[in-house]
Amino acid sequence: MATARSGLRRKIWVAFILQAAAISFAAVLGVYGASAVLKHVLIQRALQEEATHYWQRLASDAQAQVPDTYNMTGFLVPAGGSQAALPEKLRPLDVGFHALSRAEGGSLVLVERDRNGHMLYLLFKQEQVDSLAFWFGVTPLAIVLVVIYVIAWSTYRTSKRAVSPVIWLAGQVQRWDPKHPEASALRPENLPVDVEGETLVLASSLHDFASRIESFVERERDFTRDASHELRTPLTVIRVAGDMMESDENLSPLSRRALKRIQGAGRDMEALIEAFLILAREGDTGLPDDDFAVSSVVEEEVEKARVLVATKPVELRLVKEDDFHLHAPARVLSVLLSNLLRNACHYTDEGSVTVYLRRGSIAVADTGVGMTPDELARVFEPFYRGGDRKKDGQGIGLSIVQRLSQRYGWPVRLESEARKGTVATISFPLLPPMA
Numbered sequence: 001m002a003t004a005r006s007g008l009r010r011k012i013w014v015a016f017i018l019q020a021a022a023i024s025f026a027a028v029l030g031v032y033g034a035s036a037v038l039k040h041v042l043i044q045r046a047l048q049e050e051a052t053h054y055w056q057r058l059a060s061d062a063q064a065q066v067p068d069t070y071n072m073t074g075f076l077v078p079a080g081g082s083q084a085a086l087p088e089k090l091r092p093l094d095v096g097f098h099a100l101s102r103a104e105g106g107s108l109v110l111v112e113r114d115r116n117g118h119m120l121y122l123l124f125k126q127e128q129v130d131s132l133a134f135w136f137g138v139t140p141l142a143i144v145l146v147v148i149y150v151i152a153w154s155t156y157r158t159s160k161r162a163v164s165p166v167i168w169l170a171g172q173v174q175r176w177d178p179k180h181p182e183a184s185a186l187r188p189e190n191l192p193v194d195v196e197g198e199t200l201v202l203a204s205s206l207h208d209f210a211s212r213i214e215s216f217v218e219r220e221r222d223f224t225r226d227a228s229h230e231l232r233t234p235l236t237v238i239r240v241a242g243d244m245m246e247s248d249e250n251l252s253p254l255s256r257r258a259l260k261r262i263q264g265a266g267r268d269m270e271a272l273i274e275a276f277l278i279l280a281r282e283g284d285t286g287l288p289d290d291d292f293a294v295s296s297v298v299e300e301e302v303e304k305a306r307v308l309v310a311t312k313p314v315e316l317r318l319v320k321e322d323d324f325h326l327h328a329p330a331r332v333l334s335v336l337l338s339n340l341l342r343n344a345c346h347y348t349d350e351g352s353v354t355v356y357l358r359r360g361s362i363a364v365a366d367t368g369v370g371m372t373p374d375e376l377a378r379v380f381e382p383f384y385r386g387g388d389r390k391k392d393g394q395g396i397g398l399s400i401v402q403r404l405s406q407r408y409g410w411p412v413r414l415e416s417e418a419r420k421g422t423v424a425t426i427s428f429p430l431l432p433p434m435a
Helices: 002-060 126-174 197-230 232-246 253-280 294-309 330-346 373-377 397-408
Strands: 072-077 096-099 108-113 119-124 290-293 314-320 325-328 351-358 361-366 412-417 421-427
Touching (some): 002 072, 197 232, 253 294, 253 397, 294 314, 330 351
Antiparallel strands (some): 108 119
């Protein structure tokens, strides 16, 4: 909740800070530009006009005095006259505008020569320029920045109050348990008084949505509970009846073959029901996590699969190169491995089906019909059947394998070549060795 609550507020705060900083930067640039204009345009123009005015006065009065005020000082060097009376810092200056350094007095200087060869030097004090720049630049800038910051802070407070209902709503939703969303907090009578407009519509929609989720979760829970009991009961009856019929020595060969098909279909149906019930549960399978040796599950599933190849010239064997432990529902691994074994046995009419148990992986290799590259690319699609399509099957075994492997993080890799067989490998994250 803290992340959701601070995230939106922080973004708004950062947005206003950046906005105020950008406006401040633009204002500073504006004042700096104004200062440059003041120094290099207005003052230069004033000096130019002052020089023009002096030349006019000198033309009408040969004894006209050069400007000498608090801010401006003038010097005149007659044509061919000596520069002895001229300050040393001005002597090397050519005609035009010049800016003296602070060490030289920091003045702006205009040097002009009239048509008679007289040289006029006009100096404007830099201190006065800086003072003008301060009073006509920095002071208004400070006032403008204060106004900007006050407006930005007021706008931020207003925006914060405007988004507070959204932040409250995000906090309520973040506290929800996905399996048991508490929609009661979003009932109209429980909403804060400041929740209105679009936020009210959103809260109402979320309340309706959460109520529907609750009903869906309850329906899923009822279905898996009822299906677990109701679907297994008739299959148990069929399996027991089949075992009793199998013990009858008077069965004809035709009846015994039919009985084998019934028993095989029953086993397939039991495995499918088990897989569907696991996949039907959202997230939690309802099965306990155990620390178990993988070899115990593999050995059990290999023994169960022997009946699938009992009537075919196929050797089913287990090669245990290493063993390791998992922390997961053992039943999930049983369902996953049984589907791979059933698929391998189903599509292998002669040769072998070999299960390799290695450190961190289980591989099921067969010498069956195999698959082409095009079939291999589609093998995980539901109801798609590669290889020999004349064989019985639902085409969903490998789809179930993929969905279970994705849920538990056990990636499955298939390698196959037409008429040479298939290798399915399950990889597992390893637990540290048990004490």
